[in-house]
Amino acid sequence: PQDDEAKLKIKPLLIYGVTGSGKSELYIRAIRETLKQNRAAICLVPEIALTEQLRRFFAGHFGENLEILHSKMTDGERFLTWKRIEMGTCNVVLGPRSAVFAPVPNLGLIIMDEEHEGSYKQETTPRYHAREVAAWRANQEGALFLMGTATPSLESMALAERGVIARVDLTERIDQKAMPKVEVIDLKRYEGDKRPSLLFSPPLMREIETNLKNREGTMLLLNRRGFSTSIRCPQCGEIEKCKLCQVSLTFHQEKNLLLCHYCNYQKKVPNVCGECKAPMLRFMGFGTEKVESEIARFFPSARIARMDADTTQKKDSHEKILEKFREQKIDILIGTQMIAKGFDFPHVTLVGVVLADVGLRLPDFRSSERTFQLLTQFAGRAGRGTQPGRVIIQTWMPEHPSIRFAKEHDFLAFYAHEKRCREEFHYPPYRSLVNIIIRSHDEKKAYLFAREIRDVLRGERGTGNEIKPGNGERETGSKTFSVSRSPFPEIEIIGPAPLPFYKLRGHFRWHVMLKLPTLSTPGVDRGPHPVWTGDVSVTSRIYSILMGLRKPSGVAFQMDVDPLNIL
Ligand SMILES: [Zn+2]
Ligand SMILES: [Zn+2]
Incomplete structure (x- = not known):
């Protein structure tokens, strides 16, 4: 190419x-x-x-x-x-x-x-x-x-x-089939006493009951991978974001800090919401198992199955659950994103999203896109047979674009909105990301080598500024440096910042993130060949520079072009 x-x-x-x-x-x-x-x-x-x-x-x-x-x-x-x-x-x-x-x-x-x-x-x-x-x-x-x-x-x-x-x-x-009708339930309306079940709003409960009575299939989705350690406002549902990177800040209990996992920006946990001044709440996580036990408690006669990473370890276990559901030997199928995609069950008329916000709390620039995709795919499971489908989405943030546009089945409007954010904050498709992950059993060594990588790529090696990790100092943009000395003037270099999974299998993990131009970057000439990421010759040059560094013992690094997850 x-x-x-x-x-x-x-x-x-x-x-x-x-x-x-x-x-x-x-x-x-x-x-x-x-x-x-x-x-x-x-x-x-x-x-x-x-x-x-x-x-x-x-x-x-x-x-x-x-x-x-x-x-x-x-x-x-x-x-x-x-x-x-x-x-x-x-x-x-x-x-x-x-x-x-x-x-x-x-x-x-x-x-x-x-x-x-x-x-x-x-x-x-x-x-x-x-x-x-x-x-x-x-x-x-x-x-x-x-x-x-x-x-x-x-x-x-x-x-x-x-x-x-x-x-x-x-x-x-x-066959002129209608798109399923989507109802968005604002969970703020059912805070506290107004909700008999912690997980299900009264409208969702009623719909499940109706479906059981009519012997029609129900699917309930909770994509539980998320950080239970995040913070939201109980009044306006707001999640705090980094002003520079537009990703959710993650709550760190031991330091009582909110931290940006892209650029290492840190701030004290606010006592009140910046938008509406209500006292902030910590979010407590729950998963599909909890959904299953709640459903069993409220609908003891319903036949229930759960499909997630835990229930599908064995070979063919997927297929067995799906087969039973297809044959209508299961009334309610509960699951993670595994059940959202592509399946064609004509008897399913109700799909419910227990909490649509789970993915939006992830510190990832793609969280809006992923949430929109998941909601759209899952809504598409309803009403594929002769009966029309209903979709219920429970959320704390009914105004969020991912939820608003999924409700209207309007991908093109979502795209028009999301692409503006991506362009403004220099994310794919307008830049290609390269993530360099540095890990070591020695916390300080990992951090220092991560900083060296950043300095070398910026062309300012050996400035000697000692900044210790985790002291709350803002790094990105805090130093002036000469652009002309950088071997890659067209590349933005961000970090180092700790990764969301900072300690993994005994290693401390830091990362440096690069943003490269792509074919979609305004002003870049497009060649005849489709390439979704940045210029391969540039990434190879970066790789050989990194390989040429004197790596301290006990430190390892890897370079991931176009990373799908930054965790
Ligand atoms: Zn940031
Ligand atoms: Zn608020």
């Missing part, structure tokens, strides 16, 4: 289609066309749980032609499958991100379902994003790269806006 001389053969195509708009049918048609030309197709899916559903659907159309790759295969199974693919005996390959490397001869099409999903990025060595690999490979082999989703990533939307990739919108559900 670095070769600007070479012309791009076929532009990648992004299909933005609302949930239930028939993207799978469109994939089938695209594959049929490919097979007619005697060429082969690869279809990538984000998760193993979804492979099974798409396999059934594809098997009906392609039968013997279909080959499945998945991560739970033994080496022997994988070898035989790859051999069959290589010999061209099957010409439709379905699998997770690694299937992008499947050795199909005469490739004509790569499909990436749920393009926005983080699981397409491999987070261990060798780190790669299947989207970049697919675009590159499709171009090499003259194939079409087709991405589909109801909630495109901002990165792909921005590339489409710049004309680097093409975009098609499907804004209606098939």
Whole structure:
């Protein structure tokens, strides 16, 4: 993709289609066309749980032609499958991100379902994003790269806006089915005595009861990964954010401080809310297990199942739970984001989000986007059969854009809002992030090496300013430095700051964050090839500079381009 001389053969195509708009049918048609030309197709899916559903659907159309790759295969199974693919005996390959490397001869099409999903990025060595690999490979082999989703990533939307990739919108559900009606419940209205259950508002309780009576399926979502150590205002629902980085500040109990995990900004915990002066509350976390026990308490005759990382350890446990739910042997399915994605259960008419704010408290610039995606995907599970669907979202922040636009099923409005924030605060897609993580058993060594990395990249090595970690001093922007001495004047360098998981397996962890220009940065020339992240030649230069540093003993570092999580 670095070769600007070479012309791009076929532009990648992004299909933005609302949930239930028939993207799978469109994939089938695209594959049929490919097979007619005697060429082969690869279809990538984000998760193993979804492979099974798409396999059934594809098997009906392609039968013997279909080959499945998945991560739970033994080496022997994988070898035989790859051999069959290589010999061209099957010409439709379905699998997770690694299937992008499947050795199909005469490739004509790569499909990436749920393009926005983080699981397409491999987070261990060798780190790669299947989207970049697919675009590159499709171009090499003259194939079409087709991405589909109801909630495109901002990165792909921005590339489409710049004309680097093409975009098609499907804004209606098939068969004129209505989008489910979404009701947002403001939990502030039910504080204290007004709520018999701590977790469920009266409207959600009533709807669950109605569904049990009518023998219709209910799904309840609580994405519990979040920090119980955050702070919100009980009056206006506000969460404190860093003024520079726009990410939520995290509460540190032992120091009684709020801290920005991007730039290390710290402040005392305020006694009252900055917006409305109400006394601040600490948020106490709860998870899906609590939801399950509360449901059992209020609806003792309901048949309940829970699907999360704890209940799906064993092989096939996913499939068993889903099968029972499909056969309506379960009335209420409770789960994390695992149950939100892609499933097609026609008997589900009610989906409830127990607390939509969980993800918004994460100290991550993508928290709004992820929350919008999750709510939209989950709302799309309701009303896929003959009965219309209802969606109930409980929240402390009904005015938050992620919740407001999810209620209206309005991705394009959410995109228009979110892209302005990203541009203003220099986040993807307008910059590419590189996260350099430094860890050591020795707290001070980790911090000092992190600072050295920052200084070297800024071209101000050896200034000798001693700043000890954690003394509350603001670092970013507090020092003046000469831009001209920096080897990378076009790159912003932020930190070092402690990572949210500061102590992990006995290591102290600091990070330095870099912001590089991308194809979507205003003023940057766009080449013919789609690249979602920054310039690879620049990141390689940074990497060799880091490798050339004299690393103290007991200190390790890693460099992550386009990190999906900064935790
Ligand atoms: Zn900050
Ligand atoms: Zn307030």
